């Protein structure tokens with residue numbers, strides 16, 4: 617089969633489309649014929665060798681965590697899913713013609729493979745950090761970096777839970793944030809004052825890692841009401857860094873429910889063929905993705 621892999625850590629040019637042995641579904645796993653794979657910042661962070669503690673790899677390594685496709689092998693002990701089912705979920709080396717998934721759910725009706733591949737990691741992350749930051753219905757949540765994949769999910773899930781959101785994004789994404797029910801303002805010079813004018817803040821999420829933790833602590837008045845997924849300096853500010861992916865086991869089921877009820881939609885910014893994975897990484901690393909980028913197999 618074809619898969620995207622890298623044999624050394626480095627820039628996008630270390631990615632190659634290679635002929636590889638097909639993986640097979642071991643106990644508790646399924647294999648899918650991949651139709652689309654989500655592009656997450658973690659993919660290029662691992663490619664650069666940045667976060668090997670959380671994501672250990674053996675070189676040469678495949679790329680990608682999220683996939684949508686058609687089940688073609690069911691491992692021992694797996695119930696409730698059959699060959700031929702359309703599923704989306706998380707696994708390893710998903711930028712490939714076949715991939716093994718460790719978590720999956722049947723795709724909701726009406727969702728394309730391309731769209732479905734954008735959900736698994738961002739929904740897990742959004743549910744995890746909303747739980748960790750402890751924000752409740754009737755309260756106001758500030759989201760720094762609200763227009764990307766995780767931000768798009770956070771805004772919609774928060775709206776569904778009766779939480780008011782103030783979101784920051786670039787000028788081009790202000791209407792996008794408003795469309796997801798948030799009060800919007802731009803990041804950059806003077807942003808703290810702009811946020812204050814939009815309302816008091818009970819809790820805050822740092823999704824951009826843009827050096828704003830001191831400001832978020834000031835705006836909430838309590839480092840215990842701030843969570844970051846992108847700034848490793850968080851402990852210096854008494855802020856929790858959330859990095860334990862997979863800690864919300866029912867995230868995909870919740871995603872299915874929200875999507876089916878029309879409460880959650882992650883737009884696909886752009887799709888790339890498998891052979892252009894490097895271009896997808898270059899674009900993702902530029903840091904201005906709205907929703908999710910997707911590799912189409």
Ligand SMILES: NC(=O)c1ccc[n+]([C@@H]2O[C@H](COP(=O)([O-])OP(=O)(O)OC[C@H]3O[C@@H](n4cnc5c(N)ncnc54)[C@H](OP(=O)(O)O)[C@@H]3O)[C@@H](O)[C@H]2O)c1
Nearest residue numbers: 657761763764765766785786789803824826845858859904
């Ligand atoms: N720790 C974890 O468990 C975990 C899980 C998932 C993701 N992450 C990390 O969290 C970050 C966000 O992930 P993602 O998938 O949502 O990324 P993404 O889709 O690439 O989104 C990045 C967003 O950041 C915004 N942005 C860029 N510069 C900014 C600034 N100075 N201030 C505020 N916002 C800014 C951009 O908005 P504009 O386009 O409007 O400028 C863009 O929408 C990444 O660093 C990723 O590695 C961590």
